[in-house]
Amino acid sequence: xxxxxxxxxxxxxxxxxxxxxxxxxxxxxxxxxxxxxxxxxxxxxxxxxxxxxxxxxxxxxxxxxxxxxxxxxxxxxxxxxxxxxxxxxxxxxxxxxxxxxxxxxxxxxxxxxxxxxxxxxxxxxxxxxxxxxxxxxxxxxxxxxxxxxxxxxxxxxxxxxxxxxxxxxxxxxxxxxxxxxxxxxxxxxxxxxxxxxxxxxxxxxxxxxxxxxxxxxxxxxxxxxxxxxxxxxxxxxxxxxxxxxxxxxxxxxxxxxxxxxxxxxxxxxxxxxxxxxxxxxxxxxxxxxxxxxxxxxxxxxxxxxxxxxxxxxxxxxxxxxxxxxxxxxxxxxxxxxxxxxxxxxxxx
Amino acid sequence: xxxxxxxxxxxxxxxxxxxxxxxxxxxxxxxxxxxxxxxxxxxxxxxxxxxxxxxxxxxxxxxxxxxxxxxxxxxxxxxxxxxxxxxxxxxxxxxxxxxxxxxxxxxxxxxxxxxxxxxxxxxxxxxxxxxxxxxxxxxxxxxxxxxxxxxxxxxxxxxxxxxxxxxxxxxxxxxxxxxxxxxxxxxxxxxxxxxxxxxxxxxxxxxxxxxxxxxxxxxxxxxxxxxxxxxxxxxxxxxxxxxxxxxxxxxxxxxxxxxxxxxxxxxxxxxxxxxxxxxxxxxxxxxxxxxxxxxxxxxxxxxxxxxxxxxxxxxxxxxxxxxxxxxxxxxxxxxxxxxxxx
Numbered sequence: 001x002x003x004x005x006x007x008x009x010x011x012x013x014x015x016x017x018x019x020x021x022x023x024x025x026x027x028x029x030x031x032x033x034x035x036x037x038x039x040x041x042x043x044x045x046x047x048x049x050x051x052x053x054x055x056x057x058x059x060x061x062x063x064x065x066x067x068x069x070x071x072x073x074x075x076x077x078x079x080x081x082x083x084x085x086x087x088x089x090x091x092x093x094x095x096x097x098x099x100x101x102x103x104x105x106x107x108x109x110x111x112x113x114x115x116x117x118x119x120x121x122x123x124x125x126x127x128x129x130x131x132x133x134x135x136x137x138x139x140x141x142x143x144x145x146x147x148x149x150x151x152x153x154x155x156x157x158x159x160x161x162x163x164x165x166x167x168x169x170x171x172x173x174x175x176x177x178x179x180x181x182x183x184x185x186x187x188x189x190x191x192x193x194x195x196x197x198x199x200x201x202x203x204x205x206x207x208x209x210x211x212x213x214x215x216x217x218x219x220x221x222x223x224x225x226x227x228x229x230x231x232x233x234x235x236x237x238x239x240x241x242x243x244x245x246x247x248x249x250x251x252x253x254x255x256x257x258x259x260x261x262x263x264x265x266x267x268x269x270x271x272x273x274x275x276x277x278x279x280x281x282x283x284x285x286x287x288x289x290x291x292x293x294x295x296x297x298x299x300x301x302x303x304x305x306x307x308x309x310x311x312x313x314x315x316x317x318x319x320x321x322x323x324x325x326x327x328x329x330x331x332x333x334x335x336x337x338x339x340x341x342x343x344x345x346x347x348x
Numbered sequence: 349x350x351x352x353x354x355x356x357x358x359x360x361x362x363x364x365x366x367x368x369x370x371x372x373x374x375x376x377x378x379x380x381x382x383x384x385x386x387x388x389x390x391x392x393x394x395x396x397x398x399x400x401x402x403x404x405x406x407x408x409x410x411x412x413x414x415x416x417x418x419x420x421x422x423x424x425x426x427x428x429x430x431x432x433x434x435x436x437x438x439x440x441x442x443x444x445x446x447x448x449x450x451x452x453x454x455x456x457x458x459x460x461x462x463x464x465x466x467x468x469x470x471x472x473x474x475x476x477x478x479x480x481x482x483x484x485x486x487x488x489x490x491x492x493x494x495x496x497x498x499x500x501x502x503x504x505x506x507x508x509x510x511x512x513x514x515x516x517x518x519x520x521x522x523x524x525x526x527x528x529x530x531x532x533x534x535x536x537x538x539x540x541x542x543x544x545x546x547x548x549x550x551x552x553x554x555x556x557x558x559x560x561x562x563x564x565x566x567x568x569x570x571x572x573x574x575x576x577x578x579x580x581x582x583x584x585x586x587x588x589x590x591x592x593x594x595x596x597x598x599x600x601x602x603x604x605x606x607x608x609x610x611x612x613x614x615x616x617x618x619x620x621x622x623x624x625x626x627x628x629x630x631x632x633x634x635x636x637x638x639x640x641x642x643x644x645x646x647x648x649x650x651x652x653x654x655x656x657x658x659x660x661x662x663x664x665x666x667x668x669x670x671x672x673x674x675x676x677x678x679x680x681x682x683x684x685x686x687x688x689x690x
Contacts, residue, residue: 050532050533050534051503157620159620160620187389187390187559188389188559188560188603188604189389189600189603189616189617191603191605192603192614192616193603193616193617195614196614196616214532215533215605217604218605221605254534255533257537258533258536258537259533259562260536260537260540260560260562260566261565262561262564262565262589262604263565263589264566264585264586265586267562267565267566274534274537274538274541275534275537277488278502278505278535279502
């Protein structure tokens with residue numbers, strides 16, 4: 001299988017300015033700061049992190065809805081990082097987005113038929129009759145009644161609206177669909193319906209997904225590879241198995257242990273690592289390892305001085321992590337995790 | 349005597365299209381210091397039940413049944429009397445902390461207001477109490493943060509402020525409506541841990557309304573599962589997860605993508621939650637139930653006790669043996685999936 005998407009050192013900085021006419025740049029928010037990955041056709045990359053870690057900004061840069069500050073995006077064998085709007089147009093046929101809030105992402109004053117047909121219109125595909133037939137076919141594919149063609153979005157429930165959003169994304173047979181928190185606004189039972197639908201569609205149409213979520217359960221369920229982001233940088237990346245069974249970065253460990261387990265006995269027995277505080281401001285991120293102020297394994301003189309690089313784990317070549325003191329095993333308790341081994345000699 | 353005892357609670361809304369039966373015959377009780385988890389999809393009536401309990405519904409809502417709080421009937425009490433009880437003895441936290449805080453007032457002002465309304469103290473004392481409660485919910489530099497506006501706090505911090513506000517008059521019961529749904533997992537873990545700690549220190553009863561069975565498994569002692577405005581299953585948390593009796597609960601458990609197991613397909617509950625305006629006849633879950641038969645479509649199943657555990661109640665027409673067999677199959681499937689993941 002060929003690589004559909006290759007991203008290297010992607011950066012997106014937002015300037016912070018003061019003043020209206022004489023704008024003075026006060027600093028930069030490094031929302032995405034050096035993200036690299038490649039994604040094979042037909043596979044799913046899951047991206048997880050807390051709010052403010054830059055995962056949605058990254059998605060928007062990939063779809064070129066935002067102009068990247070640096071790095072390259074190679075899509076389907078073509079460098080699209082700096083293509084003009086006009087030359088981007090044919091490429092947009094191959095990448096679509098599904099958004100988080102199914103209430104906000106559908107135009108409330110348009111009928112479902114024209115919402116789903118909009119990408120076809122924009123790209124000038126088919127005549128009116130062809131489009132109508134295609135839309136009805138799409139509604140059927142995503143599990144809606146094709147006769148609801150003339151209804152308005154408010155006549156549908158949250159899960160049904162997300163199906164409409166998916167039908168719209170599918171309308172022009174894209175190769176890549178970027179899903180930005182597609183199920184976080186939905187109830188669990190409806191979540192399951194949408195996740196199953198996305199999986200079926202992937203098989204039927206050989207779709208490639210980038211799946212962004214803050215819920216690790218959901219990401220595990222749909223992804224082949226998973227990337228964990230913290231303050232604009234990937235801190236760990238690996239196959240689903242690597243990441244969930246042998247996380248190396250303390251942040252991944254903390255995320256995993258924070259998820260409530262729907263099993264009272266297992267839940268009470270588990271060793272939880274509760275992180276303190278919030279994600280720091282990306283305007284003035286902590287020096288060196290950005291996670292160090294919240295990290296249970298923080299070592300003064302190392303983590304706040306020397307920034308860890310993404311390094312491959314011993315087990316496999318494509319499991320990468322950025323930490324000086326990776327977790328030796330998993331699961332670990334809160335006390336164990338604080339005991340940093342192999343420290344003697346290195347700093348003292 | 350239970351702290352709160354609800355019997356046959358009914359809530360109806362008259363609309364232009366007809367009568368919406370939002371809550372139909374809900375009964376439960378809750379002891380001091382206990383946590384009740386309330387699970388259900390949107391539209392299952394879980395929020396309306398507790399809005400009714402607290403008397404926070406519009407006048408247009410028609411309610412009946414009984415809500416006894418510490419032995420006193422509070423359903424249909426006068427506004428003034430209810431306000432005293434709510435302000436001093438009950439606390440409530442809502443899902444979205446941004447819309448439930450006043451954006452143009454400093455949080456200190458909002459906290460002090462709650463103290464001044466219900467206690468005979470001056471502003472200085474109110475402020476002292478406000479700082480103390482902010483410290484208790486672990487807000488760093490509480491003495492200066494008290495003069496900040498809500499927008500200056502992050503989502504998790506705002507939810508802490510909401511909890512502080514609910515707890516400031518030392519309530520006996522805290523009703524939390526999806527308090528962590530809008531938060532990240534890490535922040536959710538912080539808030540759940542905080543609620544657990546505060547519950548122990550204050551000997552408070554907690555009602556946790558959520559659609560996340562993980563949160564329920566973590567925090568609750570007793571669980572009620574609601575569907576279509578009715579309680580469909582009610583049990584101690586260990587019993588519920590060890591042997592769920594009702595097909596809807598099975599569906600909820602199966603549709604949960606769980607960290608400790610890996611399946612290619614999630615079990616899904618087909619279709620949509622029922623309309624409360626035109627509910628299906630018989631069991632409200634029958635149109636979505638894989639095991640429904642004729643009787644389910646005609647007759648509403650009574651809430652009945654499980655064979656082994658009499659405190660475990662559920663609504664279902666299926667026979668005990670058949671349910672035991674299906675549950676055994678489901679459990680085996682969960683275990684197999686968990687095994688393949690390990």
